[in-house]
Amino acid sequence: MHPPRANRAYRNVARVLRPVLYAITRRDWRGTEHLPVGSGFIAAGNHMTNVDPITFAHYLYDNGVAPKILAKSSLFSVPVLGWVLRTSGQIPVHRNTSQAGDSLRAAEQAxxxxxxxxxxxxxxxxxxxxxxxxxxxxxxARLALTTRVPVVPIAQWGPQLLLGRYAKVFKPIPPKRVTVVAGPPVDLADLYGRPLDAATLREATARVMAAITALLADVRGETPPERPYDMRRGGGGAGADGPAAPTADGAA
Structure with a gap:
């Protein structure tokens, strides 16, 4: 069965990729009861490797959802991955250009x-x-508070075994265990009436990431750092602002 919103190209991509993914992974899909049915929603996940978008989409597709992934425009030129993104109608993000806002508008429309x-x-x-x-x-946070759709946190663990962070060599053999788990939508209702200022956006973002991290900690059976790594400080820290459009790899 294909998700009802998957177009012909999306279904054709799935016909090619799913048998490959079934061969190279051992899937542990959890929390599927938290995926909304019949309404728009944001699926927000952690990001460890460039194969994440494919395993993330595999989890959703297997459970009746054909996601539109916000991905930086350069990924659309990557062999195989770019073909998948282009033909399945994913949303490119053009950083630091006059087209930068197009991805957010496309996401809102979707x-x-x-x-x-x-x-x-x-x-x-x-x-x-x-x-x-x-x-x-x-x-x-901006997308969630503007549209007020559910934000479902999703954690992945295992895709990094197929392709390590920054690695160039894909390792499909032997098949890797890939665990993906969704949690209940993040409660942001009390933030809907606030101005979309930096404090509100940081608070909403922190809630989403805390939910993802908690799911990942459960999957890994480990305790996460007390404070998340902050790229601006080169280590643990709190709070970060960022431009408007969240993306698969390298935000808008």
Whole structure:
């Protein structure tokens, strides 16, 4: 069965990729009851490796959702991955250009149409040495508070075994265990009436990332750092502002 919102190209991509993914992974899909049915929502996940968008989409697709992933424009030229992104109708983000706002508008339109928009709020691969989620950019908060759709936190663990962070060599053999777990939507209702200032955006972003981190800690059976890694400080820290559009790898 294909998700009802998957277009023909999306279904064709899935027909090619899913058998490959079934062969090279051992899937542990959890928390699927938290995925909304029949309404738009944001799926927000942690980001460890450039294969994350594919395993993330695999989890959602297997559970009846054809996500629109916000991805930096350069990924659309990466062999295989770029083909997948282009043909399945994903949303490119053009950083630091006059087109930078187009991705946010496209995401808002997709959500209004009842689609799932998938984002990796960190905006790039985590810099945490142990692959814990780091301080995120505030694009996911802006999108969530503007549209008021549910934000479902999703944690992944295992894709980094297929392709390590910054690695060039793909390691599909032997098959790798990939665990993906969704949690209940993050409660942001008390923030809806506030101005979209830096404090509000930071608070919403922190809630989303805390939910993702808690899910990941449960999967790993480990305790995350007391404070998430902050790229601006080169280590643990709190709070970070960021531009408007959250992306798969390298925010807008």
């Amino acid at each position: 959500l209004a149409a009842g689609e799932c928009v998938a984002v990796f709020p960190e905006g790039t691969l985590t810099r945490d040495p142990d692959l814990w989620p780091m301080v995120a950019k505030t694009g996911v």
